[in-house]
Amino acid sequence: MAVITILGAGVMGSAMILPARDRGHEVRLVGTHLDQAIIDSAAKTGRHPRLNVKLPDGVKAFPYSDFAKALGNDTDLLILGVSSAGVGWAIERLCEALKDPVPVMMITKGLMPTDDTILPLPDFVHSEVKRRKGLALDLAAVGGPCIAGELAVRRQTGVVITSRTAGLAQKLCDMLATDYYHPRVSDDMEGVELCAAFKNFFAISVGWAQGQFEKAPKTENNAFNFNAASVIFDQAIAEMMVLARFLGGKDRSVWGMPGAGDLYVTCQAGRNSRLGRQLGLGLSYAEVKAGPMKDDTIEGAELGITLAPTLKRLMATGRLDAQSLPVTQALLTALTGNQKLDMPWDRLHRYT
Structure with missing residues (x-):
C-alpha cells in the first residue's frame, strides 16, 4: 500500500x-x-x-x-x-x-x-x-x-x-x-501534453456548430448540424498534428487517446463546448464572459489567450505554417480580438 x-x-x-x-x-x-x-x-x-x-x-x-x-x-x-x-x-x-x-x-x-x-x-x-x-x-x-x-x-x-x-x-x-x-x-511527453491542453481549445470550435444549429431556421426535415461539427473536428485533429509535430510530439498521440479520444469526450459536454455554442449563437467572447458564462473558468479560452502572442509570432516568422492552422487562427481572433467566431470553410482540409 x-x-x-x-x-x-x-x-x-x-x-x-x-x-x-x-x-x-x-x-x-x-x-x-x-x-x-x-x-x-x-x-x-x-x-x-x-x-x-x-x-x-x-x-x-x-x-x-x-x-x-x-x-x-x-x-x-x-x-x-x-x-x-x-x-x-x-x-x-x-x-x-x-x-x-x-x-x-x-x-x-x-x-x-x-x-x-x-x-x-x-x-x-x-x-x-x-x-x-x-x-x-x-x-x-x-x-x-x-x-x-x-x-x-x-x-x-x-x-x-x-x-x-x-x-x-x-x-x-x-x-x-x-x-x-x-x-x-x-x-511522448510533448504530444500528450499538447493534446491534453489543446483539446479544450479546439472543443470550442466544434461546439460552435451546435450554436449555429440552434441559431438557424428550422428545416422541414428537422436536420441537425453534425456534418459541420464533424468537418471541424477532423480539421482540429489535423491542426493538433501540426502543433504536436512542432513541439516534437508523435502522431500516434494525436490520433490516439490523448488527442482524438480526449477531444471527442470534451466535445460532448463541458465549459469549452458551452463557450463554443454561445459563440455559434452569435455572441463575442467578451459578451459570453460578461453574461452567460461570467463565473466560469474556460480552460480552452484561457489557453488560447495565454498562447496567442507566441503562436502568432511563430506563424509570422514561418516556424509554424499559418496556412495549415485556419481554425487556430479563427479561434485566436475571436478570443483576443473581440470579434465573432467565423469558420473559414474555404481554408479547411487543404492538405496539399
Missing part, C-alpha cells in the same frame, strides 16, 4: 480517489483555497458536492493550510489536481511544503509560452521548483478521455501516463490500474 496525497479537490483530482482507494492505497485529499466547501463536505459526510457521489471510505480531507501536514514524510505519490490557472499557486505550495523530492503525477492540463516556443507544463513545474527550492522532482503527466463524473462511478476509462523519468510511468500504471481504470505508458 502506498500513501497518495492529492492537491486539488475539484472533480478530476477527487475522482482519482476511486482507483487509488480501490487499489488499497491511503489517500489524503487537500483542497485549494477555493475548495473549502468540498473539504468540509468530504470530512463531515463523505460526499463530494460537485461530483455528487459518496467518496470511498478512509479518505482523509485537509484544508490547503494543512498541505505540509498532509504530505508528512511518508507520501509516496503527490497527484497535482489544480486547474491550469492555479498552477502558479500550486508551485508556491510545493516550494513551501516540500522538504525532499516526492514523485508528482500531474492531471493539471496546460502549456507555458516562452519567447520562442511552448513548454509542456510538467517541464515548467520541474524547472520552477528546481529554481526556487533546489529540488529535482520526478514528474509524470496523464492524458486521454477521462470525464471525472464517469470515473467517480467506476465507468470504463482509458488514459496514458508519460514521464521523462525512466520507469515512473510504468510504476504509476501498476499502482493505479483497476478493472475499470486502464492506464497505459506513453513515451
Whole structure:
C-alpha cells in the first residue's frame, strides 16, 4: 500500500480517489483555497458536492493550510489536481511544503509560452521548483478521455501516463490500474501534453456548430448540424498534428487517446463546448464572459489567450505554417480580438 496525497479537490483530482482507494492505497485529499466547501463536505459526510457521489471510505480531507501536514514524510505519490490557472499557486505550495523530492503525477492540463516556443507544463513545474527550492522532482503527466463524473462511478476509462523519468510511468500504471481504470505508458511527453491542453481549445470550435444549429431556421426535415461539427473536428485533429509535430510530439498521440479520444469526450459536454455554442449563437467572447458564462473558468479560452502572442509570432516568422492552422487562427481572433467566431470553410482540409 502506498500513501497518495492529492492537491486539488475539484472533480478530476477527487475522482482519482476511486482507483487509488480501490487499489488499497491511503489517500489524503487537500483542497485549494477555493475548495473549502468540498473539504468540509468530504470530512463531515463523505460526499463530494460537485461530483455528487459518496467518496470511498478512509479518505482523509485537509484544508490547503494543512498541505505540509498532509504530505508528512511518508507520501509516496503527490497527484497535482489544480486547474491550469492555479498552477502558479500550486508551485508556491510545493516550494513551501516540500522538504525532499516526492514523485508528482500531474492531471493539471496546460502549456507555458516562452519567447520562442511552448513548454509542456510538467517541464515548467520541474524547472520552477528546481529554481526556487533546489529540488529535482520526478514528474509524470496523464492524458486521454477521462470525464471525472464517469470515473467517480467506476465507468470504463482509458488514459496514458508519460514521464521523462525512466520507469515512473510504468510504476504509476501498476499502482493505479483497476478493472475499470486502464492506464497505459506513453513515451511522448510533448504530444500528450499538447493534446491534453489543446483539446479544450479546439472543443470550442466544434461546439460552435451546435450554436449555429440552434441559431438557424428550422428545416422541414428537422436536420441537425453534425456534418459541420464533424468537418471541424477532423480539421482540429489535423491542426493538433501540426502543433504536436512542432513541439516534437508523435502522431500516434494525436490520433490516439490523448488527442482524438480526449477531444471527442470534451466535445460532448463541458465549459469549452458551452463557450463554443454561445459563440455559434452569435455572441463575442467578451459578451459570453460578461453574461452567460461570467463565473466560469474556460480552460480552452484561457489557453488560447495565454498562447496567442507566441503562436502568432511563430506563424509570422514561418516556424509554424499559418496556412495549415485556419481554425487556430479563427479561434485566436475571436478570443483576443473581440470579434465573432467565423469558420473559414474555404481554408479547411487543404492538405496539399
